[in-house]
Amino acid sequence: MKKYINIILVITQISCSSYDFNVDTVTADQLFKNIKKNTSSEYILINVWSTWCLPCVEEFPYIVNLEKQYDAKDLDVVFLSTDWDENALEVNQFLKEQNVIGQHYRKKEGDDENFINSISQSWSGVLPFTGIYDKNLNLKAYWEGKRDEIFFKFKIDSLLLKKG
Amino acid sequence: MIIRFMLLFAVIIFNVQARDLDINAKLPGGDYVLQNIDGKNTSLDKIKKANGVLVIFSCNTCPWVIRWQDRYNLISALSKKNDIGFVAVNSNARLHDSVDSMDEMIYHATANEYDFPYVMDEDAKLAKAFGAMKTPHVYLFDANDRLVYTGAIDDNAKSAKRVKKNYLMDALSSLGSGKNIATRKTKALGCSIKFN
Numbered sequence: 230m231k232k233y234i235n236i237i238l239v240i241t242q243i244s245c246s247s248y249d250f251n252v253d254t255v256t257a258d259q260l261f262k263n264i265k266k267n268t269s270s271e272y273i274l275i276n277v278w279s280t281w282c283l284p285c286v287e288e289f290p291y292i293v294n295l296e297k298q299y300d301a302k303d304l305d306v307v308f309l310s311t312d313w314d315e316n317a318l319e320v321n322q323f324l325k326e327q328n329v330i331g332q333h334y335r336k337k338e339g340d341d342e343n344f345i346n347s348i349s350q351s352w353s354g355v356l357p358f359t360g361i362y363d364k365n366l367n368l369k370a371y372w373e374g375k376r377d378e379i380f381f382k383f384k385i386d387s388l389l390l391k392k393g
Numbered sequence: 394m395i396i397r398f399m400l401l402f403a404v405i406i407f408n409v410q411a412r413d414l415d416i417n418a419k420l421p422g423g424d425y426v427l428q429n430i431d432g433k434n435t436s437l438d439k440i441k442k443a444n445g446v447l448v449i450f451s452c453n454t455c456p457w458v459i460r461w462q463d464r465y466n467l468i469s470a471l472s473k474k475n476d477i478g479f480v481a482v483n484s485n486a487r488l489h490d491s492v493d494s495m496d497e498m499i500y501h502a503t504a505n506e507y508d509f510p511y512v513m514d515e516d517a518k519l520a521k522a523f524g525a526m527k528t529p530h531v532y533l534f535d536a537n538d539r540l541v542y543t544g545a546i547d548d549n550a551k552s553a554k555r556v557k558k559n560y561l562m563d564a565l566s567s568l569g570s571g572k573n574i575a576t577r578k579t580k581a582l583g584c585s586i587k588f589n
Contacts, residue, residue, distance in 0.1 A: 281456045284585055311582055313551065342548070345580045353413060354580045355527035373526060374585050 252310070252320055254337045257347030260309060261366055267332055270305035270364065272388055274381075277336075277348065277358040279311045280319045284375035285357040291378035292359070293327050295385070303389055308333040311356065361388060413524035413543075416577050420446070420538035421522035427482065427512035430499045437519075440478040440510060444569055445535045447472050447561075449546075450520060451481040451511070453501040454492050455528045455584035460550040462505055462529075468546070469509040471562055475569025477533075480510045484520035485528075487587035489513065517588050527583035533564055541568060544579030 255263065264273055276292050278285035289308075296306035310320045312335060320335055336344060345354045349371050352358050360371040361384065370384055414421070423438040437446055447468070451458050465481065472479035485493040495513055502511045514520055523532060533542040542564035547556040560579050567574045 282584060338551070339549070341550075341582050342545070342580045345582065352580075353526055354582045355585050356582065357585075 252317070252324065252333055252335050254314075255309075255334045256337050256340070257344045259337075260307075260334055261347075263332065263334070264305075264307060264366065268305045268307075268364075270301060271303050271392060272369070272385065273305045273307060273362045273364070273366070274385070275307045275309055275348070275360050275362065277309045277311060277356060277360075279356055280316055280323050281312070282356045286323075288357055288375040288377075289323075289327055291376075291381060293329055294378055295381055296329075296331060298382070299385065304385060306331055310335040312336075314338055361385065411521055411524040413526065414532065414540050416540055416543065418540045420534045420540070422519045423538065425514075425519050425522070427480075427514060427519065428495065429510045429512050430495070430502050430507075431510075435480075435510060435512060437478075437480070440480045441534070441538075442476045442478040443536060444476045445533065445538075445541070446478040446480070447565065448519075448523075448532045448534075449479075449481045450484055450523075450525045450528050450530045450532075450586060452483050452485045452488075452493055452528045452584070452586075453497050454488075457550050457581070457583045458529050461546050464546060464553055466506065466508055468561060468565070469507075471565045472509075475565050477565060477569060480512055481507070482512055482514050482519055484514040484517040484525065485587040486515070486517040486589045489515070493587075517586060520586050520588070525586060527585055529581075529583060531561055533561070533568065535568060541574050542577055545581035548579075550581065 274292070274295065278289060280286065292306060295304065308324070308329060312320050317335065324333060341354070345352050348358065349360055349368050351371065353373060355373045357375060358371065358373055359376065359381070361369050363369055369388060420437060424436050426434050427436055429435050437448065440446055469479050483493050483498055498511055498513060529546060531542070531544060531546060532540060535541045542561065544560065546561045548558040548560070549556045560576050563576070564574045
């Protein structure tokens with residue numbers, strides 16, 4: 230009997246841990262530090278989104294697909310939510326539903342202007358925002374507003390081709 | 394190959410859309426017809442007063458607008474005091490037959506006790522002329538129709554009590570009293586304007 234209980238406990242732990250989702254809240258500086266520490270990809274795509282932003286939610290699956298289509302040495306995808314603290318659970322739930330893999334964060338509340346400029350001086354603050362950075366975190370390309378999967382693929386392929 | 398050309402075309406289209414107005418830019422679209430929630434047609438030329446005009450691109454549903462709009466009537470009062478016209482513009486053309494319809498705008502303005510014009514920008518013509526991309530986004534023009542402040546209302550959407558930098562209120566007071574505007578351009582997070 231004890232053996233069966235242990236097996237059930239182990240299964241429960243495994244299933245819980247696979248759904249145990251932790252989304253760190255970060256400033257832009259912390260975000261870049263974490264990416265530097267955790268990523269060795271040639272390019273890093275950062276998608277800034279929010280659960281309440283319809284174009285962000287529509288675009289989201291395209292970007293999830295990108296992560297699956299590229300080798301980790303070529304591209305890493307990082308999702309950065311701008312939801313407020315009261316929406317933290319919705320963020321976790323949405324990421325789970327979308328079967329997101331890899332690292333993802335939520336913006337620490339406040340200091341929005343500094344945050345926007347740290348992500349990109351050219352970004353107006355409109356959501357969604359997607360930037361592709363090289364491994365030294367220099368911004369190579371960016372887009373404000375929703376784009377589709379083919380558009381992103383074309384851009385990423387162009388960057389990878391140039392890199393040779 | 395066809396897809397590649399289509400993508401290039403899309404990139405070109407994207408790049409030729411109007412750029413966001415720079416400081417000192419002349420007020421565009423002053424004569425564009427805008428339908429107010431009172432049923433009358435108006436325009437920025439009609440709304441502007443002796444010391445200028447303040448335009449806020451806004452809407453009914455954006456969470457950032459919802460959080461910031463408790464300051465709209467204060468902004469309206471300060472504009473009036475400084476003889477500056479004030480208007481909120483709804484340019485969400487794609488939603489003008491649903492959540493941002495005229496009926497919904499009237500309901501939203503009534504529910505939130507707007508005491509200023511709230512107008513529909515059909516086909517988002519005005520937003521396109523401004524190069525505006527998000528809500529809320531503020532543009533303040535002086536008596537000579539020159540842009541003197543653009544960007545955020547203040548530095549805290551969530552709480553008026555916790556505002557440290559009152560960018561727009563300061564700009565309105567400075568403009569009204571003929572003083573230099575200390576901060577002319579700021580940024581904030583916001584919702585995209587839903588163009589057709």
